[in-house]
Structures are given as C-alpha cells and as structure tokens.
Amino acid sequence: MLLLPILIIFALEICVLKTSNAIPNQSVQKWDPNACTLIVCGPAQNGLPGRDGRDGKEGPKGEKGSQGLQGVPGLKGDPGNAGTSGPKGDKGPLGEKGVKGERGLQGATGQEGKPGIAGAPGPKGDKGSVGEKGAKGSNGDRGLQGSSGLQGLKGQIGSPGPKGDKGSIGEKGTKGDSGLSEINLLKRQVSTLEGQLRALQSSFSKYKQVITFPNGRIVGEKIFMTSGYEGNFESLKQRCSQAGGQLASPRNAAENTAIHQIVALYNKPVFLGINDIQTEGRFKYLNGENIVYSNWEPREPNNDKGAEDCVEVYTSGKWNDKSCGERRLIVCEF
Structure with a gap:
C-alpha cells in the first residue's frame, strides 16, 4: 500500500521536468484550478502537467512597427443598381426668347383639293353700269311665209267705162263649185286664223x-x-x-x-x-x-x-x- 503514493509523487516530478524542457512551439495544456486538480501535459504517458504561467509578470510592450507598403488598388466594382426616381423638381425659370429663324424653302405645290361646299349667298350687289352697244348682228334667215290674210271690204263701184268690142267666143270652162263649198272654205280659213291668233x-x-x-x-x-x-x-x-x-x-x-x-x-x-x-x-x-x-x-x-x-x-x-x-x-x- 505504501508503494502507490510513492509512484504518484515520482510521476509529478517527472512531469515538471518535462514541462520546463519542452519545445517552445509545443502545445501545452494549461492548469485550470476550477476544473480538475490534475491535467495531463503533452503525451499522457510522460507524466502530470505543471502549473500554468498566470503568476508570471507581464513582459514589456514592443515598439510600434513601421508603416507597411501601400496595397495595390483593387479592381473597379460592378455598377450598382439604379436607385428609385427622386421627386419632381420645381419648374425652372423661363428661358430667353430665341433668335427668329430664317425663312424655309417653299414647299412643293400640293394636289388640287376637292371643290368646297358652296358658301352662303352674299348680299345683292349694286346694279352695274350699262355696257356698250354691241355690233349689229347679221340678218337672220327669212321666215316662212305667213298664211293669207282676210279678204278686204268690197270697194265702191266705179264709173262705167266705154263699151268694148265683142270678143271671140272662148272655150267652155269647167263646172264651178257650188256656193256652199265657198262657205266651208271661208269657215276653215277663219278657224285657222283664230288658232293663230290664240297662239x-x-x-x-x-x-x-x-x-x-x-x-x-x-x-x-x-x-x-x-x-x-x-x-x-x-x-x-x-x-x-x-x-x-x-x-x-x-x-x-x-x-x-x-x-x-x-x-x-x-x-x-x-x-x-x-x-x-x-x-x-x-x-x-x-x-x-x-x-x-x-x-x-x-x-x-x-x-x-x-x-x-x-x-x-x-x-x-x-x-x-x-x-x-x-x-x-x-x-x-x-
């Protein structure tokens, strides 16, 4: 029973020696008094860990290093997305009147338009002056002969002339119309004249x-x-x-x-x-x-x-x- 404590003490001493001779870059497990009373340092088989260095004094602060070289400018980034449109600005002041431009060339004549609708009748104009007398026209064609006029009144009987010589006997004449036919002829003539008069x-x-x-x-x-x-x-x-x-x-x-x-x-x-x-x-x-x-x-x-x-x-x-x-x-x- 006495042999076990001796072995534990021996292991602790070996662990202290191992810790003091450890390589600077070797990772060391720290002693945490709030955790366990025993922390394995390095390989577990080499012995018990020693105390951490929290009781040591803080070393002096190192001098400020020289400013490093300026870095290479970075590449230009992609353009950002367009922002939302801002509110409409106030109306600007009226600009000065521009100079009158030169007159342009005359355009080509357009097509003739359709006849417009006749406008409202205008007021009656003043009577014009009498024109000059025209030249005498040529004689017109002779008109058709008019119908015979009415027979005139019977004239007065003249004084008897001297008795003439007896003439030779003439040829026998055709038989004359009766007096009735002459009356009909006169009626027809009168009717014709009345029609012409009405016309x-x-x-x-x-x-x-x-x-x-x-x-x-x-x-x-x-x-x-x-x-x-x-x-x-x-x-x-x-x-x-x-x-x-x-x-x-x-x-x-x-x-x-x-x-x-x-x-x-x-x-x-x-x-x-x-x-x-x-x-x-x-x-x-x-x-x-x-x-x-x-x-x-x-x-x-x-x-x-x-x-x-x-x-x-x-x-x-x-x-x-x-x-x-x-x-x-x-x-x-x-």
Whole structure:
C-alpha cells in the first residue's frame, strides 16, 4: 500500500521536468484550478502537467512597427443598381426668347383639293353700269311665209267705162263649185286664223311675263331667266310656275352652258328641275320623264347622309346632288 503514493509523487516530478524542457512551439495544456486538480501535459504517458504561467509578470510592450507598403488598388466594382426616381423638381425659370429663324424653302405645290361646299349667298350687289352697244348682228334667215290674210271690204263701184268690142267666143270652162263649198272654205280659213291668233296671244302673254326677269339666255326655242330670288326647291318650282315657266331642266350641253353662264354671272349655284325624290338614284324631270342628259361632278351623285334628292349646278357648270331644303338661286325656263 505504501508503494502507490510513492509512484504518484515520482510521476509529478517527472512531469515538471518535462514541462520546463519542452519545445517552445509545443502545445501545452494549461492548469485550470476550477476544473480538475490534475491535467495531463503533452503525451499522457510522460507524466502530470505543471502549473500554468498566470503568476508570471507581464513582459514589456514592443515598439510600434513601421508603416507597411501601400496595397495595390483593387479592381473597379460592378455598377450598382439604379436607385428609385427622386421627386419632381420645381419648374425652372423661363428661358430667353430665341433668335427668329430664317425663312424655309417653299414647299412643293400640293394636289388640287376637292371643290368646297358652296358658301352662303352674299348680299345683292349694286346694279352695274350699262355696257356698250354691241355690233349689229347679221340678218337672220327669212321666215316662212305667213298664211293669207282676210279678204278686204268690197270697194265702191266705179264709173262705167266705154263699151268694148265683142270678143271671140272662148272655150267652155269647167263646172264651178257650188256656193256652199265657198262657205266651208271661208269657215276653215277663219278657224285657222283664230288658232293663230290664240297662239300669238299666248306667246305675247309669255314674253310679257319673261320680261319681268332682268337676265337670261336664249338657246333655240328656250329662254333661261333669273330674277335673283333664292329659295328652296319647292319655292323655286312654284315661282317659275307662277311666271308661266318651270325650273330650268337642261336636255343638252348647249342648254346646260346657258344655265352655267347665269350661275357664273351671279356666282351662286342653282337648283335644276330634276330630282330622284320618288326613286333613289333614278333622276327625272318635273314631268316624270327620265333625264336624257347629265353633267355630274366626279364621284357624284352620292346621296350624302341619305338626304340629297335634288340637283344643283356649281359655278363650274358641273352637277351635284343636294338636299332640297337648301336655298339656291332661281333659274326658270320658258
């Protein structure tokens, strides 16, 4: 029993010697008084560990070392993500007025535009001065011979002349008509004269009404006249009828030219006596006959907005379908 304590003491001494002669870089297990009373130092088989060096004095502080060389600049980092937009800044002061620029080159002429819609009629102009007297026209063709006039009254009986010599006997004549046939002939002549008189009275009445219009054109047996009055289709039609005529209804290019001259003189479009009120797209004269001549503007008639049933003449002489409620210049034909 005495041998065991001796061996323990011997082991402790050997451990102290081993610790003092240990290599500086060798790891040493420290003594921790709060843990165990015995800590193995180095290899366990070499003996018990000695005390740690906490009881030793602290060594002197070393001198400050020289500043090291400046390091190599690092590489430029990747650009950061765009930040959120900041609030809108205040409105800046108004800048100075710039210098007026030079005038640019004139552009190319554009395409001719479509004819504009006829404007509202302007005020009636002053009466123009009387033009110079025109040159005397050439003599017209001789007219047809008129019918024989009525037989004149029987003249007074003259004084008897001297008795003449007896003539030779003539050939036997044809048998004459009876007195009844002569009466029938006179009746026929009187009837013919009465018809001519009625025609003359009608023509005189017509021309008397025509002269109430100041301007007009004559084409063949037709006369186209205007009074300067403006109204819708129905009122124009009624006015022409009251004057013994009707709304101008051209049946050929010559008559359309005469109407165009009046339109150009007044610089106002006119309504014609033509419409498609009864059947859309089928234009007719006022008497119900289909038209035999037309002079439409390109892409007309188009019945714009489904309300164009009457026909107007532009200042160019071309036709366009138009609403009958519009106001236009009157042109009648006689």
